[in-house]
Amino acid sequence: MQEIEKYFPDLTEAQQLQFKKLKDLYKDWNLKINVVSRKDIDEIYLRHVLHSLGIAKVQSFKPGSSILDVGTGGGFPGIPLAILFPETNFHLVDSIGKKIKVVNEVAEGLELQNVKTSNCRVEEIDEQYDFIVSRAVAQMETFVRWVKGKIKKKSEHELKNGILYLKGGDLSEELAKYQTAKIYELSDYFDEEFFDTKKVVHLPMKYKG
Numbered sequence: 001m002q003e004i005e006k007y008f009p010d011l012t013e014a015q016q017l018q019f020k021k022l023k024d025l026y027k028d029w030n031l032k033i034n035v036v037s038r039k040d041i042d043e044i045y046l047r048h049v050l051h052s053l054g055i056a057k058v059q060s061f062k063p064g065s066s067i068l069d070v071g072t073g074g075g076f077p078g079i080p081l082a083i084l085f086p087e088t089n090f091h092l093v094d095s096i097g098k099k100i101k102v103v104n105e106v107a108e109g110l111e112l113q114n115v116k117t118s119n120c121r122v123e124e125i126d127e128q129y130d131f132i133v134s135r136a137v138a139q140m141e142t143f144v145r146w147v148k149g150k151i152k153k154k155s156e157h158e159l160k161n162g163i164l165y166l167k168g169g170d171l172s173e174e175l176a177k178y179q180t181a182k183i184y185e186l187s188d189y190f191d192e193e194f195f196d197t198k199k200v201v202h203l204p205m206k207y208k209g
């Protein structure tokens with residue numbers, strides 16, 4: 001929990017409480033439905049919460065904006081971002097029902113009013129968002145194909161509307177055909193060794209394109 005306060009010192013009391021509660025909720029639910037590896041539960045603030053919040057260091061989401069989290073699994077990066085941006089609308093989607101069950105339980109336990117979930121493949125979603133976030137779901141080419149047509153026309157943030165993807169390692173081959181992709185190193189924001197190879201990729205996407 002100190003990891004979060006260290007990098008996000010302006011949390012309200014309500015947000016601090018939600019982040020605190022999050023670990024116990026995942027601990028309990030993980031015993032029934034495994035969504036986070038056992039080893040990772042002890043390091044949930046570093047490996048899951050802070051990692052998810054790396055997206056917030058690259059772009060703060062405005063009140064009223066809407067964000068789609070594709071392949072959210074147990075709720076990452078969507079749940080930590082929904083705590084940090086309580087006035088932004090988050091839609092968390094996963095094709096596996098039991099994962100969405102855990103996400104619903106955690107969102108309810110944290111009394112998050114800004115989280116909606118869907119148990120389906122993202123290709124079935126027909127809505128538009130300011131940004132589409134994700135971690136560990138698909139190669140960029142496949143991902144771009146899935147989310148085409150799901151980006152709002154008007155950009156209202158510093159970064160252009162599009163994808164904000166948490167990725168790691170050498171991305172030169174994967175991103176070679178995306179000239180407009182920009183890579184943000186999470187080690188520029190967070191000191192922990194875990195972030196040495198972690199990045200946020202921003203890929204602006206055209207409306208309907």
Ligand SMILES: C[S@@+](CC[C@H](N)C(=O)[O-])C[C@H]1O[C@@H](n2cnc3c(N)ncnc32)[C@H](O)[C@@H]1O
Binds near residue numbers: 146
């Ligand atoms: C490796 S997990 C990552 C979960 C989470 N994003 C995280 O980083 O902890 C990948 C998830 O993507 C989901 N997924 C894969 N393809 C999908 C699709 N086309 N639509 C919705 N969910 C998908 C899987 O069901 C799985 O839960």
